[in-house]
Amino acid sequence: MEELLLEIHGIAQGGDGVGRLDGMVVFVTGALPGEVVHIRVSERRQTYIRGTVLEVVTPAPDRIAPITSDDGHAAWQHVAYPAQLRLKEQIVREQLAKLAGLETPPLAPIIPAPQPWGYRNTARLHVAGTRIGYHYSGSRQVADLASDPLLLPVLNTALAGLREVLPPFKQAIEGVTLRASASYGYAIALLHGHANTSPADLADLGAAWMAHTPNLAGVAAEAPGYVQPTPVHLHDDLGGVTFMLSPESFFQVNTPQAERMLDLIGQELDLQPGERLLDAYSGVGSFALPLAKGLDAVVAVEENPTAVADGVRCLPFNGITNVEFVRGAAERVLPQLEGQFDAAILDPPRRGCHPAVIEELARLAPTRLAYISCHPGILARDLGAMLRIGYRLDLVQPIDLFPQTPHIECVVVLRK
Incomplete structure (x- = not known):
């Protein structure tokens, strides 16, 4: 595989660092502006190159140590939070200038999150045997995730409970959707079964999981050709309104x-x-x-x-x-x-x-x-x-x- 040494001078929409080589744009996953990086080329076209970082030769001051698995779901965890905000604002400004011709848009400073970690109220996780997690970036392989620091704590509690009861049912499901109520502190879930999974196995897994996890208020299940007849809903509040949400309905995360x-x-x-x-x-x-x-x-x-x-x-x-x-x-x-x-x-x-x-x-x-x-x-x-x-x-x-x-x-x- 081709390897390059490259200086990164910008940031692209999508989060890749941007450098140049012989007049070509080079997009580098995992690199930050101001860094010199040793990269492996993954794609070469007539006008651009894509690659991934093998080694950070000269790190940017904004680079910090990641705290969770390198599966891509927290792709900027190596960036200090103030720098994340600055880079996002920069991306918006550059895209409005480049694609809409707005050189001086009425762009307000980005509103930071009060919780940079532990904020997500939902997740769709893949399951392969007893492995539960997200797919590695660019792969179908499941990165086993003991816990996810992006999730609300109640969802990590539910995830731990699923790990405990899953082994006897490890061939039953290919994924699970978790949803938490930020207002009331409990969770519900939807099991995604394989085509050959019996409704009885899905029901037994759901019952065992709920018995093991007190804050898990309901577990629904689906599989090709099967949808659990009794729906499961969760209450959460937004703007003074109480919403009753199904596991997969869109709601801001x-x-x-x-x-x-x-x-x-x-x-x-x-x-x-x-x-x-x-x-x-x-x-x-x-x-x-x-x-x-x-x-x-x-x-x-x-x-x-x-x-x-x-x-x-x-x-x-x-x-x-x-x-x-x-x-x-x-x-x-x-x-x-x-x-x-x-x-x-x-x-x-x-x-x-x-x-x-x-x-x-x-x-x-x-x-x-x-x-x-x-x-x-x-x-x-x-x-x-x-x-x-x-x-x-x-x-x-x-x-x-x-x-x-x-x-x-x-x-x-x-x-x-």
Whole structure:
């Protein structure tokens, strides 16, 4: 394999260090700006090279010792937390300039996480025999993880309980989804069985796990051709609303930072009594429900049927009567909506908004818009389209929802 000695001068979206060799860009996983590194080349193209660090010859002052396994799920754990924040802000600024032509965007300082470790309220882990963990980066091999310092403590307690009871059932499951309530301190889980796993084995494993783990309140199970008939739900609070969540419904993974994001959106949209709010890509309604008070109507559009069912279930529990969930892809539902909206929230998946969604904003005519993005490059692309239909960019606010990783969440506020 080809090896190189390289000086790193920048950081790329996705977290790789960036250097240059004979006019070619070199992306190096695990390297930081200011370092000299010895790398192994993993890919060579006409215009770029990719590689991984073999040895850090000259470390950056921001490099620290990692504390957990090198499987990629905490890819920036070797970066001091203040430097993580600085680099994320830099990535957002560079992507907005490069892809949206915004040289001086209204970029606010990133909001740091109050807990750089022990913040995640959910995890999807792989299981291979008695090995439980994440896949090594670029591999299907499971990195055995005794505990995960990114998770809320109750999830590590549940993980330890599963390890204790798993050996007799080690051929039964290929994965497990864990979800914790940050508000109430308990967990639920979903076992993912193999095609040949019997429902009885899944039920026995779930029962043994719950008996061994007091804070595990419920275990559901699924396998190809089988879904446990009795659903399992968890209560968690956000913005004064109690949500009832299925194990796999989307909910922000960092509850304290989700509260800050919700406060920011509420403040910037400045919703007034009698107004109409559109929440596209709404999930369970984590923005729509807390912001609904006093509004004439809220329309929450979501494609995932489990998330819609969870959101609808929350309405009577919280006494909310002015929110309507519409199930379907946003690009198909928005053209069918009637009337106009005073404000809108867009929280699309990583791939961003479908072009038809942005086109429909012109017709639906919200004067205030909050766009939430977890990918600065896609954010820059979609911002360009929104500016072309008459919106003005007022704020780009990065929020660190994912410490110890290069993932970046931004709330963008636009107005007409």
